[in-house]
Amino acid sequence: EVQLLESGGGLVQPGGSLRLSCAASGFTFSTYDMSWVRQAPGKGLEWVTGISGGDGSAYYADSVKGRFTISKDSSKDMLYLQMNTLRGDDTALYYCARGTYGLDVWGQGTTVTVSS
Amino acid sequence: DVVMTQSPLSLPVTLGQPASISCRSSQSLVYSDGNTYLNWFQQRPGQSPRRLIYKVSNRDSGVPDRFSGSGSGTDFTLKISRVEAEDVGIYYCMQATHWPRTFGQGTKVEIK
Numbered sequence: 001e002v003q004l005l006e007s008g009g010g011l012v013q014p015g016g017s018l019r020l021s022c023a024a025s026g027f028t029f030s031t032y033d034m035s036w037v038r039q040a041p042g043k044g045l046e047w048v049t050g051i052s053g054g055d056g057s058a059y060y061a062d063s064v065k066g067r068f069t070i071s072k073d074s075s076k077d078m079l080y081l082q083m084n085t086l087r088g089d090d091t092a093l094y095y096c097a098r099g100t101y102g103l104d105v106w107g108q109g110t111t112v113t114v115s116s
Numbered sequence: 117d118v119v120m121t122q123s124p125l126s127l128p129v130t131l132g133q134p135a136s137i138s139c140r141s142s143q144s145l146v147y148s149d150g151n152t153y154l155n156w157f158q159q160r161p162g163q164s165p166r167r168l169i170y171k172v173s174n175r176d177s178g179v180p181d182r183f184s185g186s187g188s189g190t191d192f193t194l195k196i197s198r199v200e201a202e203d204v205g206i207y208y209c210m211q212a213t214h215w216p217r218t219f220g221q222g223t224k225v226e227i228k
Contacts, residue, residue, distance in 0.1 A: 035217070037165075045157070045165060045208055047217040061216045062117065095164060101153050101212040104176065106164040 002026035002105050004096050009110030016086050020110055022079040022096035030074035033100040036081050038092035039109075046092075049081065050100035059100070064090075086114045118143050118211050122220035128228045135196040137223045139209035144189050146213070153212035156185055156194045159222075160205040168207075169194065201227060 008020040020036070035050040049060045049070040058070050069082040079096050091114050098105040119142040129135045145152045156169040167176050169185035172192060182197040196203055204227060209220040 044206075044222040045159075045210070045219045047210070047219060050217065059215045100217065102155060102167065102170045103157075103165075103210070103212075104167050104170070106166070108164055 002098070004098065004105055004107035006094065006096050006107045006110040009094065009112045011113045011115065012086055013116050014087060014114055016114070017082070017084045018086065018112060020081040020083065020094055020096075020112070022081075022107060024077045024079065024098075027098070027105075029072075029077040032098055034070075034072060034079045035097045035100050035103055036070060036079075037095045037097055037103070037106075038090075038112075039095070040089070040092045043092075048094070051079075052100070083112070086112075088114050090114050117216060118145075118214045118218050120209055120211055120218050120220035122207075122209060122223050125221060125223055127223055127225045129196075129199045129225060130228045131201065132198050135199050135203075135225060137194045137207055137209075137225075139187075139192045139194070139220050141190045141192075141211055143214065145192075145211050146189065152188065154185075154187070154192050155210045155212060156183075157208045157210060158203075158205050159208065160202075163205075165208065196225075199225070199227070 003025045005023045032053045036048040051058045051070045067085045071080045093109040095109045096107045097103040121140045123138045154172045157165040159165045173185045206222045
């Protein structure tokens with residue numbers, strides 16, 4: 001069964017950092033693009049970042065560019081999101097999803113709360 | 117960034133009746149490879165999003181055939197031929213032709 005399981009969320013102060021993880025299983029992780037998508041409380045979906053399964057090229061939404069970094073470790077079937085200089089508007093449920101063209105599989109999400 | 121505009125934002129529907137959601141993009145979604153990367157997602161209350169349709173009109177495995185997608189260029193539509201109770205939720209279009217990827221605001225489907 002294809003699965004994605006996010007972890008690493010929590011409460012962090014403004015200006016702080018957090019690293020999210022996404023464990024993939026049931027498919028050949030190394031060959032797939034991957035994305036992070038977030039959803040602020042009561043709001044819609046926002047694509048945050050994606051990484052190519054081929055050359056590892058990364059792309060970011062303007063709202064996180066320069067603060068967030070996506071990475072993959074194909075030896076561990078893991079996707080990561082390093083989040084620095086966190087702000088209140090980064091508070092959201094963060095999903096990892098398979099793909100950057102289709103987003104056909106989603107995890108259950110991990111919650112990030114940025115507050116003092 | 118490509119702006120995706122959905123309408124309506126709220127859609128009350130009678131069980132068994134059809135429903136239609138429009139999604140318009142601020143730029144053409146035709147990619148250089150000839151494909152149009154327009155997806156539709158369903159998010160039921162308390163659940164993760166689920167993809168229903170990819171590349172405008174291709175239904176995902178397990179998606180009931182009452183769901184259909186159509187459109188081209190900048191104008192797209194998701195149709196539900198006969199709404200059932202399990203279709204309640206928020207529907208999002210998402211373009212994956214241009215970087216960064218962008219979602220529509222979402223359309224909330226509820227039963228009258």
